[in-house]
Amino acid sequence: MGGETAILGRIGDLETRLACTQAEIDAAQAVRFEVFAKEMGAVLPPESMRKGRDMDAFDAVCDHLLVIDRSIVGSSEEQIVGTYRLLRQEVARANDGFYSTSEFAIADMLARHPEKRFLELGRSCVLPKYRTRRTVELLWQGNWAYSLEHGIDAMFGCASMPGVQPEAHALPLSFLYHNCLATGSWAVSARPELYNNMDLMPKEAVDTRSAISAMPPLLKGYLRLGAMVGDGAVIDRAFGTTDVMVVLPISKISDRYLNYYGADASRFAS
Incomplete structure (x- = not known):
């Protein structure tokens, strides 16, 4: 890695692009530590806690999408306010697989779509003052532009809700179960030994x-x-x-968002 990398989106002072130096990846890991360990209380491995970085073996093979606030005075490392970790299927296959396999049985879903290219999204986080719809939109624009560039057919990854009591999320989990469950060739389940029921309330x-x-x-x-x-x-x-597993085939993205983001991803790059 080294040198500049293309801007994938820009809204006001915020822009999104891939990390292009090890120093930027290190800074993204520091942002993740700030959110996951300091704010949310995650118990990370001893080396992570000592270094103040959320890091693991997947960081070396993933691409790291950044949200940068250009209004912050300083280096690009000091301007990182959000990040997302991207793992393409061919990269996962050449290394240690997908991160999500530790929680979800995704192999069958992948096997049903041998002709499709999958992208795993993970480790999404944004610093508190930047948690606006604009920042989320910019992260999505970055994912979208990246997916177009690499010919991605479907994205997937874990989405997290705070706390370790699924019953505390009975309302959203039940809504997801009754209204948004992946079926047919896209069906995927939690690993049996980790499975927690989402059907906690009747649909009505x-x-x-x-x-x-x-x-x-x-x-x-x-x-x-x-x-x-x-x-x-x-x-x-x-x-x-x-955590719940989210699956988003590109073909399922609603037309109004395809029109909004643009088939050539140029809308946000100007």
Whole structure:
């Protein structure tokens, strides 16, 4: 890595692009540590806690999408306010597979689509003052431009809700189960030994507006685009979260968002 990399999107002072130096990846890991460990209380491995970085072996093979605030005085490393980790299928296949396999049984879904190219999204985080719809939109624009560039057919990844008691999220989990469950060739489940039931309330008891309001912004963003979810929630005790698997085939992205983001991804790059 080295040198400049293309801007994938820009809104005001914020822009999104891939990290192009090891120093920028290190800074993204520091942002992740700030959010996951300091804010959310994640219990990370000893080396991560010592260095103040959320890091693992996948960082070396993933691409790192950044949101940068150009209004911050300083280096690009000091301007990083959000990040997303991107892992293409061919890269996963050449290394240690996908991160999500530790929680979800994704192999069957991948095998049903041998002709499609998958992209795993993970480790999404944004610093508190930047948690606006604009920043989420910019991250999505970066994912979209990256997917177009690499011929991606479907995105997937874990979306997290705070806490390790699925019952505390009965309303949104039940809404997802009754309305957004991936079926047919896109069906995917939590690993059997980690499976937690999402069907916690009868469908008629679930108020749609309240359920969506109770979801984290990232998950709402997935659903707006037309995403589906896998069956079964997984408790991640290290990160203190309840995770669901999100699946988003490019062909399922609603037309109004395809029109909005643009088939050539140029809308946000000007």
